[in-house]
Amino acid sequence: GNSVTQMEGPVTLSEEAFLTINCTYTATGYPSLFWYVQYPGEGLQLLLKATKADDKGSNKGFEATYRKETTSFHLEKGSVQVSDSAVYFCALNPDSNYQLIWGAGTKLIIKP
Amino acid sequence: EAGVAQSPRYKIIEKRQSVAFWCNPISGHATLYWYQQILGQGPKLLIQFQNNGVVDDSQLPKDRFSAERLKGVDSTLKIQPAKLEDSAVYLCASSSDRGTTEQYFGPGTRLTVT
Numbered sequence: 296g297n298s299v300t301q302m303e304g305p306v307t308l309s310e311e312a313f314l315t316i317n318c319t320y321t322a323t324g325y326p327s328l329f330w331y332v333q334y335p336g337e338g339l340q341l342l343l344k345a346t347k348a349d350d351k352g353s354n355k356g357f358e359a360t361y362r363k364e365t366t367s368f369h370l371e372k373g374s375v376q377v378s379d380s381a382v383y384f385c386a387l388n389p390d391s392n393y394q395l396i397w398g399a400g401t402k403l404i405i406k407p
Numbered sequence: 408e409a410g411v412a413q414s415p416r417y418k419i420i421e422k423r424q425s426v427a428f429w430c431n432p433i434s435g436h437a438t439l440y441w442y443q444q445i446l447g448q449g450p451k452l453l454i455q456f457q458n459n460g461v462v463d464d465s466q467l468p469k470d471r472f473s474a475e476r477l478k479g480v481d482s483t484l485k486i487q488p489a490k491l492e493d494s495a496v497y498l499c500a501s502s503s504d505r506g507t508t509e510q511y512f513g514p515g516t517r518l519t520v521t
Contacts, residue, residue: 299449338411338498338512339450384449394463395510397449 297322297389301398304382308375309406316370316401318359318385326387328352328361328368329395333382342370342383380405409433411513413499419519425487428516432481432501438462440510441474441484442498450498456482489520 302317320326330342330352343352348363357372368385385398412431420426432439437458442450453472454464458479467474471490476482486493496517500510 336514338514339500339510340512341509344509386449394452394455395450397451399447399449 297387297396299385299387299396299398301385301401304402305404306401307404307406310377311374314372314375314403316383316403318368318370318398320366320368320387322387322389324389326389329386329388330357330359330370331384331386333384335381339384375405377405377407379403411499411501411511413513413516415516416514417517419521420489422491422520423488425485426489426518427483427485428497430482430499430513432499433511436501436503438502439476439482440500441482442500444496444498444515491520494518494520
């Protein structure tokens with residue numbers, strides 16, 4: 296079946312550190328991949344997405360590359376800020392399906 | 408463009424009571440989703456509407472949960488009677504397509520069942 300596995304949190308970093316949050320998936324066909332972010336007290340927001348292999352999604356300094364050979368979609372940022380503190384969710388939309396399959400989320404804490 | 412609206416933001420009820428949540432999607436969005444998000448977990452889809460028809464309600468506990476989307480615009484999710492394990496955040500989302508494009512989420516309703 297379809298599934299998403301994220302690294303467990305919380306991930307705690309100092310400001311300006313390099314961030315990687317791992318995401319791997321299991322899916323048949325050619326899914327679209329997403330990263331959503333949930334800031335404290337707010338709803339989920341789409342951060343970035345990629346719809347085919349080798350696509351790179353990017354937004355707000357975050358990047359993720361759709362790697363079909365390793366079934367991964369790791370989230371990276373070169374220099375994090377305190378305002379990046381949030382919960383990050385990896386999700387996939389299976390080919391010819393309409394549901395989003397979600398990871399459990401990774402809480403990110405950035406210390407000044 | 409106004410976002411997805413939900414109310415109430417917070418609700419505390421006792422077990423066996425009933426509760427209702429309301430959602431108004433982004434104008435023109437045909438698809439509406441209700442999710443349940445338990446603390447520390449990803450969202451779980453409860454029901455998906457396309458206009459005023461149900462596309463998927465396979466994970467909706469139909470013995471206690473019900474949802475409707477009259478006129479294909481706003482929607483109501485009801486729980487009756489509530490159980491302790493229903494404590495969660497209930498998220499509403501909408502999209503202009505059947506999930507292949509971005510889903511826009513409301514702020515959610517945090518339900519506590521005591």
